[in-house]
Amino acid sequence: MKRIGYFGVLVFLTSQMAFADQVEPEQVERSLSLRANWMTLTRDLMMHPTWAAEGDAFHYKLSVKNGFQFFRDTVERGEPKLAFNHQDIAGALSQTSGEDIDALQLPFDRFRYADNGQSIHFYYAGQSWKCQLNDATCSAMTRQTRPKAFGVVRDLRVDAHNVPHDSPNGRYRAYVEKNNLVVETSAGEPVFKTSDGKSEHFYDPESIQWAPDGSSLVVMKVTPGDARLITRVMTAPEDQLQPRNIVQLYPKPGDAVDKDQPVLVQMAEKEAHVIDNELFGQPYQIDRVEWQEDSSSFTFRYTERGHQLVRLIDVNAETAEPQALVTERSDTFVNQWGTFFQPLHEGNKGAIWLSERDGWAHLYHYNGAGEVVNQITRGEWRVRSVVHVDEERQQIWFSASGMYPEQDPYFEHYYRVNFDGSGLTALTEGNANHQVSFSADMQYYISLRSRTDLPDIAELRRTKDGSLVRELARADISRLTAAGFKPPETFVAKGRDGETDIWGLIVKPQNFDPEKRYPVIENIYAGPHSSFVPKTFWPFGLHSGGDKVIGMQALADLGFIVVQIDGMGTGNRSKAFHDVAWQDLADSGFPDRILWHKAAADKYSWYDIEDGVGIYGASAGGQSTVAGLMFHPEFYTVGVGFAGCYDNRMDKISWNEQWMGYPVGEHYADSSVVEHAELLEGQLLIINGEQDSNVDPASTMQLVDALINADKDFDLLVVPGGGHSVGRSSGPIRYIQRRQFDFFLRHLGQRETPDWNRITSEKSD
Structure with missing residues (x-):
């Protein structure tokens, strides 16, 4: 050796x-x-059930051999059919986008019907798309509104969508001209115009909202924030040899944000009232402007800079006086990623509000005077989302997690409860996570029940008692x-x-x-x-x-x-x-x-x-x-x-x-x-x-x-x-x-x- x-x-x-x-x-x-x-080895696994805007029709995505297809059905019929011609849509989308798209691998999970069912809308490749079903043509939809960087700074490089806003009673139309609000009759005769609008304090045409009876409108007068622009170099663009610069509006922590000041215009008096901002003087954001159905007031949410104070403000349409319907404070943060509120329109009005003030996310009922009527839900569990508020029946449908100590505290279940906190009723059952989609009239819902070790079971149920109408799909993962x-x-x-x-x-x-x-x-x-x-x-x-x-x-x-x-x-x-x-x-x-x-x-x-x-x-x-x-x-x-x-x-x-x-x-x-x-x-x-x-x-x-x-x-x-x-x-x-x-x-x-x-x-x- x-x-x-x-x-x-x-x-x-x-x-x-x-x-x-x-x-x-x-x-x-x-x-x-x-x-x-x-x-593509699963079969009959349902995803994203979506109900029609009215009626009992719904559609969904389902795993099939070699991929996925969309189907549609109704509560009564129970005979699922293809939602559209997948081959035609794949071909049209491939032609328009330049990508090779498989009919069994369409690049979107959800869609909605439009134009009386003659087209579908969906989101793909960072933008909204529309496909006509009769001639199988697809096109990207042009954005109509001015972009707002991270929701707080308007991109003034882009023109606002400044189209006339017609009053609901048909008497007036409002728009912005040279930074000022203009109101004229439907025949084009001048009625009202502001004179204080400037580039540094402009009226935002996209914020105009008429009262339902046309008696008033609210518009935001904007002091622009910091226009921080960052530049990225695209070093290897596909369509040219030389690099290209990409410029993006990108506000960062500490930058000045747009400051929105609500202005109420009363048409009878032809007067504009700048709303006293003592209750909302340091805004990070003002959003969710909504009129009462009787035109008596409008509400908006005010988030103070720092996210430790949030208010729901109600402004009287006759006096232009604001009041805080709800004030939410926190020594740390008010979680705006898990928020819910809904102004009420019946009785003494008020609002339904989600708060973590007792240590858990729960619902509260406020009256029109800004007083807590009662805490609706309570316990060492949290409300995850609110699906529907029924003022006539004084009921709320919501999802929650953590209510069952023997289950994973993250599993979502769905419930119904009365405004006064009584009648808490579970709509889902079983040791699993639930994803629920309700019909427009809240008469039915589709429940997807699963765990990481339990393939999805899709069921159609009645909302009134949770009873089963039929099983829609049961995932097969044998392959x-x-x-x-x-x-x-x-x-x-x-x-x-x-x-x-x-x-x-x-x-x-x-x-x-x-x-x-x-x-x-x-x-x-x-x-x-x-x-x-x-x-x-x-x-x-x-x-x-x-x-x-x-x-x-x-x-x-x-x-x-x-x-x-x-x-x-x-x-x-x-x-x-x-x-x-x-x-x-x-x-x-x-x-x-x-x-x-x-x-x-x-x-x-x-x-x-x-x-x-x-x-x-x-x-x-x-x-x-x-x-x-x-x-x-x-x-x-x-x-x-x-x-x-x-x-x-x-x-x-x-x-x-x-x-x-x-x-x-x-x-x-x-x-x-x-x-x-x-x-x-x-x-x-x-x-x-x-x-x-x-x-x-x-x-x-x-x-x-x-x-x-x-x-x-x-x-x-x-x-x-x-x-x-x-x-x-x-x-x-x-x-x-x-x-x-x-x-x-x-x-x-x-x-x-x-x-x-x-x-x-x-x-x-």
Whole structure:
């Protein structure tokens, strides 16, 4: 036998070890194609049931062989038929958009009929579309209103939609001319005109609203906010060689917003009254202007800068005097992402209002004097949405979660209750999440019942007693199961207070072996505006802020355990649970997440966190990913951050001021990972689309600059032309996902990844 020295043995063993731990290209390719291969394996899984504006007709999306189709039906008929000719629509949309569209993979989930059923409207590729059904032609619909950046600053580069607003009684029409309000008769004779309108204080034609009887109108006089413009360079446009500049109106935290001042014009007196703004003098936003049906007053919602004070203001149409029907205050934030209110028009009027003042989101009944008549719902559970308010019957239909202690507290159920709080009636049942759609007359509803481990069951029921009319669809996942799908495991552990349950999901590899140990990766999204761990069955597509189960499964199949957790600071639990995020987005629920991981490791021998946990996320999840590596480096050691808002001062005004408050202070810097670049440990891959219109791409480049200045190593992938969802639903998805997979395989899995440059060269040969 030939003798070799120590060095030769070391080289031999190292090469053998590298070979044994090498990932084969086929393994990665299977994960990259998992979603496409599994997407069409379900049958009869209903999505997005939609009722007609009147009558008993409805339509829905249904999984069929090789894809999806839309069907329509009625309560009485019970004979579903195709909602339109899918082949014709696919062909017309392909021709107009330039994209190759499959009739069984139409790129929209919902549509509505228009023009007496002769056309359909839907949203696709960032804009609204209209397709005529008789001649199968499709066209993008032109936006008619002036854009309002993040809802608070009008884009004055775009002309307002200044068409005459006719009064309901047909006597007058109103419009804006040279920044002033003009009212004339229907015959064009001048009746009233303001003279104080200027470019710096203009009357907004799109805000004109007539009283139902035509006796008055309300219009907003606007003091424009800061016109902050950011410029992005499209370095590789598809239609030309040279780069192109893209300019976007993009207000950021601390910027001045448009200040809307309501003005009441009384037609009998031909007088304009500027409404006293003592009750709404520091607006972040004034919205939801609505007249009483008897024209006696109009209401609007006032959100004060800082999101700690919200009022429902009622303005008397005769006296022009405002009063606060409702005043809502919070020491932290009033959650405008989970709000509901509805002015009442009968009796002594008033409003139905959603508040978290007792620690949970509940409904309150106010009278016309601004007094609380009664609290309608109460308990350690929260109202999630209000579907319908029936003033005649004094009843409310709503959804709620957390009412059943034995169930997942995020599962939604639907109920009916009387204004006085009596008669609480459940309309759904079973240990599952429910999605319900009601007919226009509230006589019927379609309920979709599912869990991550329970495929959807769609039922048509009667609202009066919840009785079953018929089962509409029952999902068949036998082919999906045969292909290897297994539902994720729900896991619950105590949070930082030792009492609160923290809920999450565990996704295992398809070839899972309980005798092995698997490194763990967390898919993080900790945005306070909602909760994010999936609760319904559908495992494909996108989830707000991160992958759904199949995206996690694809990564798990490479030899990982992949999890998703809703820590404190996220929504849909108690007010105290939510308040953890207040002025501290760097917290990201990490104390709860780390305890959750440790509890899972204590329970399962295969849950390996000894050498650190991987983490990835997009947008706010990107910020949390980097925060994990910086602020908890003893626990999180490898991260991939997509499109992160790494410094909340650089991101859009609306989301960040809601949770970080106003004015901008040192707490913004405290949560910034850019300001703490010197703390980075572990391995980091940053991925960003250069055309991100949601988070200013400069946020990413400022983090890169700070890391370079701190002499830190990291990987960076900038995708030319990529948007905010790069790596999720746009751009070269396969390439970006493969880079993410490779990064975790090398740095967390300690495995050698394929030589993709060689492989792609061989393929091209």
